[in-house]
Amino acid sequence: MKRFKNSIYVGLPIFLIFAVSIVLHASWVEQFDSFFQGLVRSVSGLQNLMLKITVLAAPKLDLVWMLLIAVILWLKKRRPLAISLVVTLVSADAVGFIVKHIVQRARPVQHLAIDDGFSFPSGHTLGMGIIVIWIIMVMLPRVMENKTHRIWIDTLLIIWLIIVMCSRIYVFAHYPSDVCGSVALALTWVGAVELIIYPILNRYWRLDYK
Structure with a gap:
């Protein structure tokens, strides 16, 4: 359970810093957004590709991925x-x-x-962040014993999440601070829900979280 507490300790302060700074129109946020927006947009000609990526990470499609994973886990007695x-x-x-x-x-x-709608947080990034972080922190440690394989999968998932973040910036749907704050919120929320839901689920199933 320590990893879930750590995810809150890391994610919550970062999320609050972004949220409060945006509300207060802090100058550093504008500089942060300007720098990373320029960095992401420095490669031209990717508009169509980024639009396709952003479709794959749409909130409604996130629900489809969620249901697909959940059904498979349910059928696998997980x-x-x-x-x-x-x-x-x-x-x-x-x-x-x-x-x-x-x-x-x-x-x-x-x-x-x-x-x-409003810009902060990014719904695309939040939803995909939840799925990616949940798979890395909650699912894989329980279904995959080979640590090397887990590291490779974790790496690919993180790269995919970064690509989704960049796609939302590239098409001007969000500022860089929106997507970074969304990942911080996702990290916080995965940890918080696991800490809350663990004792409830443990009443019916013997869980082995550490």
């Missing part, structure tokens, strides 16, 4: 994991919606018409 994933992603989407309407940050002026 029902606590299936319940954990569903609860984590659905509740995170709700929290993300609430935070959006508290912070009320406008999107970059260049954003596409399809991207409406």
Whole structure:
């Protein structure tokens, strides 16, 4: 259980720093966004590719990935994991919606018409962040004993999450601080939900979290 506590210790302060700084219009956030937006956009000609990536990470499609993973886990008699994933992603989407309407940050002026609503946090990044971090922190340690294989899968998943983050910046759907804050929120939420849901699930299934 220590890793879940550590995820909160790391994720929550970072998320709060971004959220509060955005609300207060801190100058460092503008500099942060300007630098990383320029860095991501330094490679031209990727608009169509980035749009396809952002579709794969859309919140509605995240629910499809969630259900697919949950059904497989349920059929494999890994029902606590299936319940954990569903609860984590659905509740995170709700929290993300609430935070959006508290912070009320406008999107970059260049954003596409399809991207409406508030900018912080990024729903695409939050949803994919939840799935990626949950797989790395919750599922793989319980279903895969080979640590080398886990490291390779963890690395690929992290690279995919970074690509999703970059795609949202590239198409001007979000600022860099939006996607970074979203990952911090996802890290926090995965840890928090596991700490809350563990004693409940442990009443019905013998769990072996450490």
